[in-house]
Amino acid sequence: GDSVTQMEGPVTLSEEAFLTINCxxxxxxxxxxxxxxxxxxxxxxLLLKAxxxxxxxxxxxxxxxxxxxxxxxHLEKGSVQVSDSAVYxxxxxxxxxxxxxxxxxxxxx
Amino acid sequence: DAGVTQSPTHLIKTRGQHVTLxxxxxxxxxxxxxxxxxxxxxPQFIFQYYEKEERGRGNFxxxxxxxxxxxxxxxxxxxxxxxxxxxLYLCASSLAGTVAYEQYFGPGTRLTVT
Numbered sequence: 001g002d003s004v005t006q007m008e009g010p011v012t013l014s015e016e017a018f019l020t021i022n023c024x025x026x027x028x029x030x031x032x033x034x035x036x037x038x039x040x041x042x043x044x045x046l047l048l049k050a051x052x053x054x055x056x057x058x059x060x061x062x063x064x065x066x067x068x069x070x071x072x073x074h075l076e077k078g079s080v081q082v083s084d085s086a087v088y089x090x091x092x093x094x095x096x097x098x099x100x101x102x103x104x105x106x107x108x109x
Numbered sequence: 110d111a112g113v114t115q116s117p118t119h120l121i122k123t124r125g126q127h128v129t130l131x132x133x134x135x136x137x138x139x140x141x142x143x144x145x146x147x148x149x150x151x152p153q154f155i156f157q158y159y160e161k162e163e164r165g166r167g168n169f170x171x172x173x174x175x176x177x178x179x180x181x182x183x184x185x186x187x188x189x190x191x192x193x194x195x196x197l198y199l200c201a202s203s204l205a206g207t208v209a210y211e212q213y214f215g216p217g218t219r220l221t222v223t
Binding site for chain 1: 141142144148149150151152153157164165167173199201212213214215216
């Protein structure tokens with residue numbers, strides 16, 4: 001079945017550091033790919049999406065490119081802030097969302 | 110516009126009891142999905158409904174059931190509760206059930222089974 005594997009955490013960074021969270025997927029069809037973020041005490045929020053190969057999703061300084069050849073959708077941000085501390089989930093959608101286990105990111109001032 | 114709303118926010122039940130969770134989608138959204146999120150894990154798909162019909166079901170026992178009403182709101186029912194059913198139950202809505210449409214999540218219902 002479809003599945004998502006993402007980099008295990010936790011990840012701890014200093015402010016203005018570069019963040020990468022790796023995500024790879026297995027799918028039989030042509031899913032859309034998403035990154036969701038869950039801030040402490042809050043629900044899941046859509047961060048960005050890509051619906052086909054080579055699409056780049058971006059939002060709030062975060063970017064991810066849908067790479068069909070490597071079945072990957074890595075999340076990157078060039079300069080993180082303390083407010084980026086959260087749990088990040090990679091997910092694929094083939095009518096239902098299949099989530100990775102989540103990566104906890106803590107950014108220190 | 111209001112987002113996805115869920116009720117109740119928190120719930121404590123005893124093993125063997127039954128529970129009903131409710132969800133109202135974003136206005137105009139016709140698809141509702143339910144997910145279970147156990148602490149420290151990613152959400153797991155339970156059901157998807159579109160236009161009041163079940164479109165998909167995850168790997169959950171028959172104790173879990175759901176339905177969607179003509180106004181597109183939805184209920185998730187769980188019978189014969191087990192301790193392992195303790196989790197955050199998330200409802201998500203989308204315009205339609207196809208892969209391109211993003212799903213928007215509600216705040217969830219925290220269920221504790223004692």
